[in-house]
Amino acid sequence: MMIDNKNEEFPIVDEMGNILGAVTRGHAHDGSKILHPVVHLHVFNSQGDLYLQHRPAWKDIQPKPAYFVRMVWEMSWSAHCRAAAMSAMTKAMGRYFLNDMSFPPT
16 A cells, blocks of 8 residues: 655745745644645636545545545646756756656656
């Protein structure tokens, strides 16, 4: 079974996106509400339909509850940003998306 790495480090940012330090995934997701950058991508087809995905049951934030018969839906794609990628957010978003969605690089 897959699990999220609770020791993975994310940058801590202020409201302007300035990096202030680092935090582990475990602490960032323990209800502390520490501000850390996340990229969300919404993918639409030519008819304006939004692509959604099923949220995996093993995720550390908002997993599909065991008692939930139906899958939980979420946005098309999202990822945490690493400190090294903060200065190239758009490029990083494209790279993460292509990798996660198994599209060949261009």
